[in-house]
Amino acid sequence: MSWKYLCDVSDVSNNSLKLVDVDGIRIIVANYGEGFRAMPPICPHMEEPLDESGVVAGCVLTCTKHLWAWDLRNLDLMGETEKELKTYEVKQEGSRLLAFVERELTYDFDEDADDDEDFFANA
Amino acid sequence: MMRTSLLMLESNPRPGPFSDDLSASPEMPEPARDTRLIEVQSKSGSTGFACEPGETILHAGLRQGVTLPYECATGTCGSCRAKVGSGEVAVDWDEAPGHSRVKRERGEILMCQTRPLTDCVVRVPANVSVGFPRHxxxxxxxxxxxVIRRLTPDVIHFELSLSQPISFDAGQFVLLRVAGLEGMRAYSMVSYGRNVRTLQLVVKRKPGGGFGNWLFEEAREGLFIDVFGPLGRATFHPDEDHNLLMIAGGSGVAGMMSILERATQEDYFRSHRGYVFFGVRKLVDCFYLEEFSRYVRAAHGNLEVTIALSDEDCGETCHAQYPEVQLAFGMVHEVCARAMEGRYDNVMSYIAGPPPMVDGALRTLIVGARATPDRIRYDKFG
Structure with a gap:
């Protein structure tokens, strides 16, 4: 429940993604040129690993598996994308990138509790 | 809960082969008691349809205009996942790779692999409605x-005659089932037509490819095959007014041939540009060269066809025998990236081929051409 070190700014180059481990929580860091985002390491559509399937270009994160895409400046959904991207708050301190990690963010298809509502709510 | 509306458009969805004159048949339609009713609960409410004996839930819904989510429709991609709320079902192909994407122990299913044994309620995590969409x-x-015609040592072109006429869009595919082979296979049409009774298709033989091996070793003309279609959304529509970029590998070129056929029939390249990049290993693996040449000659100088050879460097030149076709050395998405630089204006891109090629092409388009998802069309089979 605090600001956690993700990586150095220089570790994640312009228009790229980097997978980091923060106390056992896997987080993907995106550098979209105008800023950084930190988020769960999977696509909210079908759980594709974004470090493999994700592409950042023109401030847009696209999962190449089914072309779901988000504008990383404002997190707007693009095209046929149906689900929001969850993100951790990010800040830069000198050369270091930090994220506010209270608990691991997940998409609900990962939760075991009361599956029916989850199955619906998150598709 | 919204009220369920039942759709029962057809009582007998499976015509026998060439049962042209149904009125002459003395048999009654299938008894209604074998028909199962499927209620679909989705994010956009509830709807329902009838499922005939032996039919999967996905096929029954799609043919009645229910917009169930799917991509490959053959058990691989996992896009048609759903959850059985009540009722009993049977799963056709237990080892379908797409099952890795569902939690079977919690009642999740792939609708393309599931037949109802009783009336069922299924919950689908998408917006599902009933409509008569563009296709x-x-x-x-x-x-x-x-017709079975071998094009290269590992590629066969074949034709099917259908029991009734079919209409489809360029870029669509059909599912084929052969007696004795498990599951259905998806093949894109090479041809294009409305109300036609013949489909032209192409298959590339792969290690372990059941249908390909069957075609190469056992198939003979005159055999019967179950066909379901048309399916797929990676389609060409002339009224959208785009220039066309097509990137294909191996038998993925089928849908591109269909697009070129329609474009040529309608003289689309009089006012639009077309770029085709077709990846194969070596010169000997090329096929449809005659067809490509014909399309280029009819295109008023607005169609370029480039064969990318990944394993044989013939230089950047035209094909010796088919000078309308260009040759280049490299992976098809790399050849495309080099050739298309600065030429992506008003382009709609179509991609088909083996998964690594599709992935490379997508990255080329998204990163290199800054293509947005609405300008890229492909059907995900992997």
Whole structure:
């Protein structure tokens, strides 16, 4: 429940993604040129690993598996994308990138509790 | 809960092969008691349809205009996942790779692999409605294998005659089932037509490819094949007014041939540009060269066809025998990236081929061409 070190700014180059481990929580860091985002390491559509399937270009994160895409400046959904991207708050301190990690963010298809509502709510 | 509306458009969805004159048949339609009713609960409410004996939930819904989510429709991609709320079902192909994407122990299913044994309620995590969308509704057809023509050592072109006419869009595919082979296989049409009774298709033989091996070793003309289609959304529509970029590998070129056929029939390249990049290993693996040449000659100088050879460097030149076709050395998406630089204006891109090629092409388009998702069309089979 605090600001956690993700990586150095220089570790994640312009228009790229980097997978980091923060106390056992896997987080993907995106550098979209105008800023950084930190988020769960999977696509909210079908759980594709974004470090493999994700592409950042023109401030847009696209999962190449089914072309779901988000504008990383404002997190707007693009095209046929149906689900929001969850993100951790990010800040830069000198050369270091930090994220506010209270608990691991997940998409609900990962939760075991009361599956029916989850199955619906998150598709 | 919203009220369920039941759709029962057809009582007998599976015509026998060439049962042209149904009125002459003395048999009654299938008894209604074998029909199962499926209620679909989705994010956009509830709807329902009838599922005929032996039919999967996905096929029954799609042919009745229910917009169930799917991509490959053959058990691989996992896009048609759903959850059985009540009722009993049977799963056709237990080892379908797409099952890795569902939690079977919690009642999740792939609708393309599941037949209802009783009336069922299924919950689908998508917006599902009933409508008559842009594409013709798929149906079951009886098919007869008519022409088998070997194009290269591992590629066969074949034709099916259908029990009834079919209409489809360029870029769509059909599912084929052969007696004795498990599951259905998806093949894109090479041809294009409305109300036609013949489909032209192409298959590339792969290690372990059941249908390909069957075609190469056992198939003979005159055999019957079950056909379901048309399916797929990676389609060409002239009224959208785009320039066309097509990137294909191996038998993925089928859908591109269909697009080129329609474009040529309608003289689309009089006012639009087309770029085709077709990846194969070596010169000996090329096929459809005659067809490509014909399309280029008819295109008023607005169509470029480049064969990318990944394993044989013939230089950047035109094909010796088919000078309308260009040759280049490299992976098809790399050849495309080099050739297309600065030429992506108003382009709609179509991609088909083996998964690594599709992935490379997508990255080329998204990163290199800054293509947005609405300008890229492909059907995900992997």
């Amino acid at each position: 013709a509704l798929p149906q079951h057809f009886g098919g007869r294998l008519d």
